[in-house]
Amino acid sequence: MSNRVLIPTPLRPFTNKQEVVEVQGATIGELLADLTRQYDGLRRHLYTDDGRLRSFVNVYVNDEDIRYLQKEQTPVQPGDTISIIPSVAGGAGVAVDEQLPSLSAQEIKRYSRHLIMPEVGVDGQRRLKAGKVLCIGAGGLGSPAAMYLAAAGVGTVGLVDYDVVDYSNLQRQLLHGTSDVGRSKLQSAKDRLQGLNPEVRIDTHEIALSSENAMELFAPYDVILDGTDNFPTRYLVNDACVLLRKPNAYGSIFRFEGQASVFGMPDGPCYRCLYPEPPPPGLVPSCAEGGVLGVLPGIIGTIQATETIKLLLGIGEPLIGRFLIFDALRMRFRELKLRKDPDCPVCGTHPTVTALIDYEQFCGVGPHAAAEETAGETSDITSTELHERLQRGDAIFVLDVREPQEYQINRIQGSTLIPLGELPQRYAELDPSLDIVTQCKSGARSAKAADFLRQKGFTRVRNLKGGILDWIDKVDPSQPKY
Amino acid sequence: MPDREAPRLRLEAEALAAIRAHGRDAYPHECCGALLGRDGAVSAVHPLPNTTEEGPRRRFLVRPGDYREAERHAGARGVDLLGFYHSHPDHPARPSQYDLDHAWPSFSYVIVSVMNGEPGDVTSWRLREDRSGFTEELIGAGDAAGVAAGAPRTAGER
Numbered sequence: 038m039s040n041r042v043l044i045p046t047p048l049r050p051f052t053n054k055q056e057v058v059e060v061q062g063a064t065i066g067e068l069l070a071d072l073t074r075q076y077d078g079l080r081r082h083l084y085t086d087d088g089r090l091r092s093f094v095n096v097y098v099n100d101e102d103i104r105y106l107q108k109e110q111t112p113v114q115p116g117d118t119i120s121i122i123p124s125v126a127g128g129a130g131v132a133v134d135e136q137l138p139s140l141s142a143q144e145i146k147r148y149s150r151h152l153i154m155p156e157v158g159v160d161g162q163r164r165l166k167a168g169k170v171l172c173i174g175a176g177g178l179g180s181p182a183a184m185y186l187a188a189a190g191v192g193t194v195g196l197v198d199y200d201v202v203d204y205s206n207l208q209r210q211l212l213h214g215t216s217d218v219g220r221s222k223l224q225s226a227k228d229r230l231q232g233l234n235p236e237v238r239i240d241t242h243e244i245a246l247s248s249e250n251a252m253e254l255f256a257p258y259d260v261i262l263d264g265t266d267n268f269p270t271r272y273l274v275n276d277a278c279v280l281l282r283k284p285n286a287y288g289s290i291f292r293f294e295g296q297a298s299v300f301g302m303p304d305g306p307c308y309r310c311l312y313p314e315p316p317p318p319g320l321v322p323s324c325a326e327g328g329v330l331g332v333l334p335g336i337i338g339t340i341q342a343t344e345t346i347k348l349l350l351g352i353g354e355p356l357i358g359r360f361l362i363f364d365a366l367r368m369r370f371r372e373l374k375l376r377k378d379p380d381c382p383v384c385g386t387h388p389t390v391t392a393l394i395d396y397e398q399f400c401g402v403g404p405h406a407a408a409e410e411t412a413g414e415t416s417d418i419t420s421t422e423l424h425e426r427l428q429r430g431d432a433i434f435v436l437d438v439r440e441p442q443e444y445q446i447n448r449i450q451g452s453t454l455i456p457l458g459e460l461p462q463r464y465a466e467l468d469p470s471l472d473i474v475t476q477c478k479s480g481a482r483s484a485k486a487a488d489f490l491r492q493k494g495f496t497r498v499r500n501l502k503g504g505i506l507d508w509i510d511k512v513d514p515s516q517p518k519y
Numbered sequence: 520m521p522d523r524e525a526p527r528l529r530l531e532a533e534a535l536a537a538i539r540a541h542g543r544d545a546y547p548h549e550c551c552g553a554l555l556g557r558d559g560a561v562s563a564v565h566p567l568p569n570t571t572e573e574g575p576r577r578r579f580l581v582r583p584g585d586y587r588e589a590e591r592h593a594g595a596r597g598v599d600l601l602g603f604y605h606s607h608p609d610h611p612a613r614p615s616q617y618d619l620d621h622a623w624p625s626f627s628y629v630i631v632s633v634m635n636g637e638p639g640d641v642t643s644w645r646l647r648e649d650r651s652g653f654t655e656e657l658i659g660a661g662d663a664a665g666v667a668a669g670a671p672r673t674a675g676e677r
């Protein structure tokens with residue numbers, strides 16, 4: 038069986054100037070082998086030293102690229118015309134791939150399941166090795182994300198956190214174990230990640246992220262992975278990523294629901310395109326207040342890690358302009374289209390935010406709000422004082438504004454439960470002539486409840502400083518803490 | 520190893536001007552196009568779209584479809600496809616390792632350096648048959664203002 042192969046201009050000097058050559062074989066691979074047997078000079082231009090077709094050599098059967106058929110195994114019928122058609126490529130400077138670090142024999146073994154996939158391969162793995170990812174938070178989302186990034190061979194994983202490991206973290210933050218309770222989260226995280234993969238570098242930044250340090254901190258990294266649990270930091274991370282043109286692999290979780298997207302790309306929307314303004318303080322509870330299913334950050338954090346790895350490799354369709362919502366109870370993913378808002382104050386056509394701002398003030402918390410709280414602090418009551426007054430038999434109405442599940446865990450004897458969210462509908466149940474002490478887990482929600490009641494005309498309201506946690510420490514150690 | 524006699528490429532003034540203008544227009548991206556002519560003399564150029572997905576500031580790519588179009592275009596004018604030109608924005612007019620790795624034999628590769636948006640040196644290169652590097656071609660003929668002068672150099676030694 039014989040087929041015609043059309044030879045492109047630059048290869049004709051090797052085929053005695055013939056434009057068409059007759060070759061034999063049942064597959065493309067066999068035909069090309071016959072071609073290079075007849076015209077040996079072609080071999081080094083068609084094939085690499087290790088015997089693969091060069092990337093810029095395109096072989097067509099009639100009008101079909103063999104890459105989309107069966108590559109070199111593509112069968113050939115008599116009469117099919119085979120064309121070798123060049124791609125012509127080049128460019129200035131050192132090729133990207135040459136600046137990438139090489140892989141050691143040990144690394145080749147470790148990453149073999151990546152290396153055998155054409156979408157990753159040796160070059161992709163080298164890209165991961167050159168990659169630098171900063172995880173904001175070493176908690177629920179940061180745990181699975183950093184673990185998979187480190188395991189995947191992302192060369193530098195940075196972590197920002199300043200917390201210590203608490204028992205209540207262990208239900209979901211797999212970076213930390215029981216023996217780590219009380220340790221710095223970053224030290225614990227570093228040990229865990231280096232245990233997973235000693236080949237990668239773990240940079241720990243034991244600081245509170247702020248407008249003063251974010252730009253400098255983010256600058257050396259390729260992707261920022263947002264695993265924060267509060268609005269001021271989330272807006273800060275978003276704005277810094279937009280200003281620095283760095284992708285922001287975003288995720289957030291609450292109870293049974295999670296969200297993920299990729300913000301900060303020049304051609305895509307940012308978090309502010311979706312939410313221009315933060316919610317009023319206290320409206321959206323944090324995981325510490327509302328709880329979270331332990332495996333949920335495992336799902337969302339690994340989605341963030343997946344997007345990060347895709348961005349580093351430059352493969353697939355990233356979650357740019359797409360907002361993924363996951364509902365664990367119904368086990369469903371939904372996807373919303375997100376458009377870049379031309380009027381967005383940060384990434385729009387005429388941005389008004391061109392440097393980082395005061396995000397605590399922007400979100401109505403922190404210094405600004407703290408000023409109000411200081412005014413109210415005189416109306417705080419300590420656990421000891423409350424205990425003494427209750428012992429004396431004073432008529433004090435202790436109002437617990439936590440959720441019923443929390444009330445089941447521990448409570449102050451004789452207290453009444455009205456969750457903060459129900460207070461606007463139920464405050465009429467309270468007797469304004471009584472001394473009211475509002476109380477929650479640690480004092481934040483109950484301060485809001487006290488403010489609310491004062492606005493509604495209650496004058497004898499005080500807030501239990503430090504909440505039930507302080508009460509247990511100072512007054513009633515027999516009860517469990519959470 | 521000394522080169523054989525240095526190859527030459529003749530570039531008509533109009534073709535040279537078109538390459539420089541294309542480099543200026545595409546800046547800060549790389550431009551690319553085909554060199555058309557006969558017997559080592561470029562009489563016309565055929566601009567092609569830069570379809571790279573790796574960042575057009577440092578890369579160019581002529582896809583097979585566009586390559587075929589360039590060959591057809593040459594055929595229709597009764598000339599040969601002699602090679603390709605591309606620009607190096609803010610880089611010298613010398614082939615990179617990437618250029619070498621992707622080069623076809625027997626083509627002339629003309630490179631125009633475009634510094635800060637202004638076209639500067641123009642050089643031409645040919646892949647050695649053993650793919651070990653490029654040999655610079657002397658550019659001659661017509662008005663060669665701005666063309667790098669001097670003895671042929673070699674690049675891409677490994």
